[in-house]
Amino acid sequence: MGSSSALRELQRELETKTNDHSKIQKDISKNHQVRKKYTIQLGENELVLKELDLLSDDANVFKLIGPVLVKQDLAEARANVRKRIEYITAELKRLDATLQDMEEKQNSKKEAIFKIQQRIQSLQAGKAKA
Template identity: 35%
Template sequence: MASVQAQLQGLSEEFTNLQKELQEHVQSRQKLEAQKQENLGVQKEFAKLKDDETIYKLIGPVLLKQDRVDAEGTVNGRLEFISKEITRLEGQIKETQTKIERKKGDIIQLQTSAQAAAGAQQQQKVAA
């Protein structure tokens, strides 16, 4: 019975660790989504600009003039990178969710078999 208890403890710890991992992935995805929305907003602002308007980039406490093509390229590159990272994280989230479901099944199976064994022992004691 003690080994079953130890197995349950180990499975429970693994389950908890997987839940923490899932939470970290979800938080990372939320941060990326916020960055994506911010960059999409910048991209929309670029679309509103006239050709002769100046773009400035904030670097530390200083505003530096920036070429429009470079600025748009930077934002488009960021959006592409962020989209790839979101896709990668979504894959990790699905994988972690699958692991959690498997671990949950393992825990339930172990608990069920332990209860069945305990019930069998109880019947043997009653019969004796």
């Protein structure tokens, strides 16, 4: 009777750990999607900056604000794009750190799940012998 309740307890614990592991996997997937979006934006902004650097200082630059094109100073446009690149780069670093943390948590959950499965198997093997 004691091993039966221990087995049930282990199975509940296994279910909890498995659910936690699934949640971490979903979070990792979301992180990858956001990271992909930022990586694309970074590439686009770097391309814009290269194009702006090709222009002469007296070139006309326009910024799209809603449905309207508004004239913008070239130096201001370059500064805005550089700031955007800095922001995106910082966000990518933050996402990488978060991802690394989540992957470490995922690995520890995997190990915990594996240990619980081994304990369940040893309890079941003990029952089979009895």
